[in-house]
Amino acid sequence: MFSEHVQSRAVKREATRRKVLSSAERLFREQGFGSSTIRQIATDAEVSTGTVMSVGDKDALLVAIFDTWIAAVHHSREHRDEQGDETPLPPAAVAQEVLDLVEPFITYFALDLELSREYAAVIVRGTHESEVFRALARALLTELETLLARTPITATGAGAGARTLYFAYLGILMTVGNGALDQRAAIAQFQEVIHFVVHREGAQR
Template sequence: MFSEPVQPTRATQKRRTAARVVEAAAQLFTEHGFQDTTVRRIAARAGVSVGAVMAVGDKESLLGLVYDQAIADRIPAPPAPVEGGRAPDAAEYLAHYFDPFLALFAENDELARAYFRTLARGRPENAALGTLRTLTEDNLKAALVNAGMPEVRARLGAQVMFAGYLGELMLLATRTTDPEQTAARLASTARFIAAQEGRDR
């Protein structure tokens, strides 16, 4: 007995449309830059209406979604604890955790600055940043705990590390520093945080 093909639900269609819109926006931002990309162009590239694009977000919101997804795709997993041997080097993991993100921002300076401006405005559409923060802090905390740090202190260390990362990104956006200095300062912060493991509680 043949069954009728299952039609995608409205929610599924909405997710697929949103994914097409974000992908089209990513392509156009890369090809034409942020300023020269319009919502109309994004709609044409995605094969949807302007209204469908705006249902996903305006141009700034779409740039945020593009970067948030690109960052999430590059997040490295924390090192697993070593049984019966040396604990994984938390300082090394924390020091280089943000390297893929810094490389991403270095790929397109103009887009990176536009993304930073979006973050600085603190718009509601930046909710994805909260998700990224949670995932990042969970990974950093896990690395510290796996290296032997108490969980409460590891959580605080992860929060400090993420806050430092955001601060360094803002300095990069205003061109008051460069990627090498940023990497060096993040490494110093990582070593400082990891060194707290042996201190009194």
């Protein structure tokens, strides 16, 4: 009985968290991050300001919004990854699959440059940690390394290549968020990095 009660409270708490994040995202996108207040978010979510603050301040809410979306993308790919296809692929095919992994994130950042700039600023300030650099980083690194392992690349090369792609991806995301790159240019630059990694490592085999 006690465990059921605890579980029920956890479910309600998560539902409230999602409701707050949904309201925060809607207001951030509709009227801007700077113009949105905790009180407005509370009113929209039909909760108290204290409840909103228990989820986080505005910066924390923004980080959680981005993290939640990115995590959902990774989660949607888990079933495919569990199938463990190790069929060798030519470098060009791997390059396209790598781009397919990362392009949704670049597109998401480009959808609302103002909000992405705010997110990048929060990350740079270092006041709030993002799962992008922890669990989500491990998920993407695993996906990248698994793909690179399907080319004529050594295991060591696949790991190094995955890290190279990951850090290039982070840099490009932050640059898009800062407004210095548009979506098309960001994708083109990442394609250059993919080509360098896939073909350089393959040539060194």
